[in-house]
């Protein structure tokens with residue numbers, strides 16, 4: 067055989083081998099049951115010790131021309147193998163996904179994952195719950211009312227004169243005609259007295275609004291009103307309830323004091339201080355601190371005996387009935403209890419702040 071004849075034969079042989087290679091990979095890829103088998107098959111074909119490499123090793127026997135055409139064929143085959151491999155792989159992923167989707171999607175009995183951590187009771191919610199609990203224990207029931215209130219219930223029936231500064235646009239948020247965002251929870255006194263016959267003992271926690279905005283004042287804040295109406299209710303009853311509240315809220319022996327003060331709907335009226343809980347010594351004495359401004363006392367609420375005029379406005383006989391009312395700022399109680407320096411912190415809803423409670 068001439069050398070060109072040998073080269074011819076070698077070329078034929080290689081071409082046959084390449085054709086065989088082609089049918090091998092098509093079948094092998096189609097039959098591969100798993101991704102791993104598919105990858106193994108590909109390695110057997112194209113890898114360093116793969117069958118294509120083995121074929122290429124015989125290229126030396128080819129003429130330069132033949133080497134070129136065979137080389138092109140080999141490159142085309144490689145591309146074909148890669149493409150077939152990718153196609154089969156995609157098919158497998160799709161099959162797997164379909165099987166997953168058809169199977170039960172997830173195990174509902176597994177415990178869930180909690181990416182944001184546990185929730186926390188907001189300090190105001192906590193304080194409100196505690197105060198409600200104390201007053202419930204003393205026989206008071208909750209009476210609810212709206213945030214948008216008619217001026218009659220928020221001001222007029224409570225004895226505010228029409229030119230009282232609180233009724234001013236500068237101090238209150240007026241909405242539609244003759245309605246305000248209630249400036250206190252005392253509107254509930256009117257609502258209760260005009261719908262329920264005495265005796266009654268109610269508390270009313272709620273959101274209130276004033277045009278105020280600084281470190282200790284927010285335009286929206288929280289109050290809790292308490293009032294009791296019956297025959298022969300006296301200032302002594304109010305004093306008793308206040309002492310009881312202070313002890314249950316701030317601990318046994320917590321002293322209170324009443325300072326005369328003015329609210330249009332009570333007579334007499336008073337502001338109530340509790341003994342400062344921050345500088346209290348083991349012997350019960352209070353040495354004064356920055357929270358109580360070195361007085362040993364902290365103001366927590368306003369109160370008084372319900373004014374006869376309010377009874378008249380609400381259709382209750384002031385000759386027969388007397389009553390007391392008090393209103394406390396829950397934000398203030400929360401700030402004191404948790405030593406919160408700025409009221410805004412209560413309303414930012416920053417989880418880093420809330421997580422501390």
Ligand code: PHE
Nearest residue numbers: 250252329368369391392393
């Ligand atoms: N409503 C008053 C205030 O917001 C508080 C108060 C309530 C005073 C009941 C006396 C009686 O300041």
